[in-house]
Amino acid sequence: MAPKNKYTKEEMISAALRVVRAKGMEALTAKALAEELGTSTQPVFTCFSTMESVKKEVRAAAEEVYDAYVAQGLRQEISFYGFGTQYVRFAREEPELYRLLFLTREDGACGALEAMKHSQQRVRPSLEKTYHLSPEEADRFFRDLWLVAHSLATLIVTGGCPYSDGEIGQILTGFSVSICKTIKEVPGFTSGTFDRNRVFRSLIASNENSREQQL
Numbered sequence: 001m002a003p004k005n006k007y008t009k010e011e012m013i014s015a016a017l018r019v020v021r022a023k024g025m026e027a028l029t030a031k032a033l034a035e036e037l038g039t040s041t042q043p044v045f046t047c048f049s050t051m052e053s054v055k056k057e058v059r060a061a062a063e064e065v066y067d068a069y070v071a072q073g074l075r076q077e078i079s080f081y082g083f084g085t086q087y088v089r090f091a092r093e094e095p096e097l098y099r100l101l102f103l104t105r106e107d108g109a110c111g112a113l114e115a116m117k118h119s120q121q122r123v124r125p126s127l128e129k130t131y132h133l134s135p136e137e138a139d140r141f142f143r144d145l146w147l148v149a150h151s152l153a154t155l156i157v158t159g160g161c162p163y164s165d166g167e168i169g170q171i172l173t174g175f176s177v178s179i180c181k182t183i184k185e186v187p188g189f190t191s192g193t194f195d196r197n198r199v200f201r202s203l204i205a206s207n208e209n210s211r212e213q214q215l
Contacts, residue, residue: 007043009057016058017065024096025104028055062097066090066115070122079126080142083119084149084172088165091153098157102150116146137183140190144179148172 007015015036019028030041030051037043048054069090076082091098102112120142127138152168155161163171188194 007037007039007047009047012037012044012047012054013057013061016054017061020058020062020100021094021096025055025058025100028058059100062100063118065094065097066101067122070119074123074126079130080123080145081169081172081176083123083126084145084176085165085169087119087146087149088153088156088168088172091156095157098153103154103157112150116143116150119146131180133183134190137190141179141183145172145176148175 034041069086073082073086124138
């Protein structure tokens, strides 16, 4: 009879997650996990057949951490703004987990886009309710603002973000107002069928008229 493993599967996953949080997924090896547990590699392979199965479990655990950040954001008074700030906070506080979920490819698929779709499904009902949008409009709103939040978060993780949390909040708010106003006031914007030239000519003419009235 094989000896009983003194570590549970959950304990091993937690230890593996600690390794990834500290050093990244590339550092997660059987040896590194065994050292984190304070044991040999034997218990690791008694519980898991391969390290790939360990990494799959770690990715799922990282998604749970991310989902907790999202849930906290959605509980804020302006839930979509809460999501954006929590997304950026996740990148700042959990950079290696952010790299794992949003900056790596899994089975040939783009991790960022898959994670975006996962978040989009969670946020869509809040957008529809708060801003009185159709499902299609809510998805367009989310996608465009997510691209901004993702860009800022990626700058944070890669060490190149010059903006404070306050400035990031202003960027997210400004873009949110702009995209919502455009969806509401430009027919065909969501579907991409609007006349771009006409819209820009109208904006320029409106601005010129305002300046003339001020003179």
